[in-house]
Amino acid sequence: MGLSRRELLRFGTVGSIAVLVGASAASSGRFCAPRWLGDPFSLGVASGEPNADGVVLWTRLAPDPFAPDGLGGMAQAPVTVEYEVAHDESFQQVVTRGTAVATRELAHSVHPEVTGLAPNRWYFYRFRAGSVISPIGRTRTAPPPGQPTARMRFAFASCQSWTSGFYTAYEHMSAEDLDLVVHLGDYIYERGWNRGREGMTVQPQFRDEAVDLPGYRLRYAQAKAEEPLRAAHAAFPWLVTMDDHEVDNNWAADAPGLGFDIYRIPALFRRRRAAAFQAxxxxxxxxxxxxxSGPNMHLHRRYAFGDLAEITMLDTRQYRSKRVCDDGEATDCADRLASDRTILGEQQRDxxxxxxxxxxxxxxIIGNQVAMGQSDYDPGPGxxxxxxAWDGYVADRNTVLGAAAxxxxxxxxxxxxxxxxxxxAxxxxxxxxxxxxxxxxxxxGTSITSGGDGADTTATGRNLxxxxxDMKFFNAQRGYVRVELDHGLWRNxxxxxxxxxxxxxxxxTRASYVVQDRIPGVTAASHPDVRPDQASEPDTAAPSAQPR
Known part of the structure; x- marks a missing residue:
């Protein structure tokens, strides 16, 4: 399973913990790289959590990323990984260097937290393990909180089922002019419901649902082996959170999601959740x-971008009350209105x-996993x-939106x-x-990949x-959302x-909507540009019974 936070603390020093979790470890001893039998950087590089003076860098050593044991073809021994950050892509103007130690306990991943950088500027970074140099990544620091900032551009995405289709949307996202990417969950799917990829084959290690650490590691490796996703990670810093499929479809706190297996047993589900969080x-x-720390992970946090924006990333899974109303089926009932029901938990809500x-x-800006606004699927009187979604947790929705007002x-x-x-909406x-x-x-925002090619208009959309x-626009194609904001206008x-x-x-761009400063609510920015390839198709999915 790997080491819990409590076990890590037994090592007694921050430096020891940094070695074990792959953070910066400049003062630690060096651990030699093995002779590689494949590309150790097969899963690419990434950066995230940017602030005014630094970012987190990431890579994982995995010369055989699909090895059935989930360890990426790595042996037991730790490996020292070097990193450097520069002003230029040719690394002639290096601003900082350091090392981190990749250990078996965390699948030979490293997460050096780089500080001392200048605010509000782009940097390039790369890693070295032995004689092998990683691909080059690009990242940027944020403007200091409160500093006058004229503009921000970011994209947000979610829901990428590998078996459903190709990650083509990320090819286009990589070419955008963005400061940041926000991922709102379902980065992996614990199993493949759809077989949508043209010419796909499923290797034996991916046939079963992920329920343990090797299984979840393989699902992440499967996603990160896709070049479009690696390119998007290398192009921009990311903020990430999770939804349900990183663990189990429709799970809620200590309650498993949909389905029937031994992981319905609470103790086994907590073990499963711990494995998913570690991966x-x-x-x-x-x-x-x-x-x-075992089956717990602190994911709600804030990101500031000058005086212009603050993104509050939520966790709507770990602390929520168990589902009501026929275990999440699409029906209205009084239980969803109960004052003690919460999707955030008291501490996160406060x-x-x-x-x-x-x-x-x-x-x-609230980075949120499941729909907050009311979504009635019955166009009649019912x-x-x-x-x-938040429709099952009305008290929290009213509290949050009431407090904002x-x-x-x-x-x-x-x-x-x-x-x-x-x-x-x-x-x-x-x-x-x-x-x-x-x-x-x-x-x-729609999915990157799920349930087929999608359509512009569906029966579900017409009903909604x-x-x-209050819902002004519906579309069921695949892709992502691009946002540009300044002090007077949000464009979506x-x-x-x-x-x-x-x-x-x-x-x-299928459609654009704007929000004006001090005027809550959305307004169409232009007429929708419907193309001949955007045909309608039937869509009769229930609002929460389907795997999302």
Missing amino acids: MYEHQPLRIGQLP WLIDGFARSPARWQ TELGTD DRDVRNLVVITGDRHHNYA DLRRDYSVPESPIVASEFT LAANP DFRVVPYIRRPGAPIH
């Missing part, structure tokens, strides 16, 4: 503060609300709601994943009161638009590809 840490550019008052940023949050925008659809303080004021905006007057571009079953798809 996530091993494969993402996360700080030591996100190092899991932390989120306290941040509303303290932040000086012009735009308050109400049909999925309870895996009471604290006069200047511009609150929620960015969301999970649904495999594009939405633009207004958020109301209390959906039980029709005249309740609009207090925020929500943009939900008919039943939810839904970037979509026409197909994912085969590689090489082009991309275009």
Whole structure:
């Protein structure tokens, strides 16, 4: 299983912990690299968690990334990994160097936290293990909190099922002019529900659902072996969180998700969750503060970008109440309105609300996994709601949106994943009161890959638009969302590809929506540009019964 945080602390010094978790370890002894039988940097490089004076760098040594034991073809011994950061891509102007130690306990991944960099500028970085040099990555630091900042551009994405199709959207994302990428969860899928890739074969080690550490490590390796994803990681710093498929479909705190197996047993599910969290840490550019402690992982945190924006990354899985209403099926019921039901947990909810008052940023952005706005799937007089999203946790939604209104949050925008659809919607303080004021905006992004090529208009989309007057836009193609904001305007571009079953798809902006400073709610920026390849198709999926 690897070492827990408590076990790491037994080593007694910060330096020892840094060696074991692959953080910077300049004063440690050197551990020689083996003679490589493959590319040790087969999973690429990444950076993340940028602040005004530094970033986290990441790589994992894996010369045989699909080795069935999940260890990437590495032996027991630790390996010293060197890194350097420079102003230029040719590394003639190196600004810092260091070493980190890749250990078997964390699958020979390293997470050096680089500090002492200048704010608000781009850097290049690379690693060396023995005589092999990694691909070059590019990253950037943030403007200092509160510093006047004219513009920010970022993209957000979610939901990438390897078996469903090709990661072509990331090829296009890599070519964008962005400061940051935000990933809102379902970076891996614990198993493959769909066989959508043209010409795909499934190796034996990927046939079963991931339930242990080798299984989750292999799922991350499968994703990171894809060149478009590696390119997007190398092009920009990332902020990441998780949703359900990093562990188990529709899991909630200590309660397993959908399905029937021995991992319904609470103790075994906690062991499974610990394995999933460790594999996530091993494969993402996360700080030591996100190092899991058994089945617990601290993922809610904030990222500031000058005086312009603050992104608050939420965790809507670890602390939520168990699902109600027929175990998450699409039906309305009184239990979802109970005042003690929570999707955030009391501590995280209070932390989120306290941040509303303290932040000086012009735009308050919530990085959120599951849809916050009401999503009624019944266009008639009834109400049909999925309870895996905030519709199943109404008290928390009302508390958060009410607090934003009471604290006069200047511009609150929620960015969301999970649904495999594009939405633009207004958020109301209390959906039980029709005249309740609009207090925020929500943009939900589609999947990178899931459930086929998608379509512009579906039966689900028509029902949602008919039943939810606050929803202004629906689209069910694949892609990502690009955001540009300045002090007066938020512009949201839904970037979509026409197909994912085969590689090489082009991309275009399907629609753009804006939010104006001090005017909550979304407005169309231009007429939708529907193309002939955007045909409609039937879509009768229930709102929460399907694997998302």
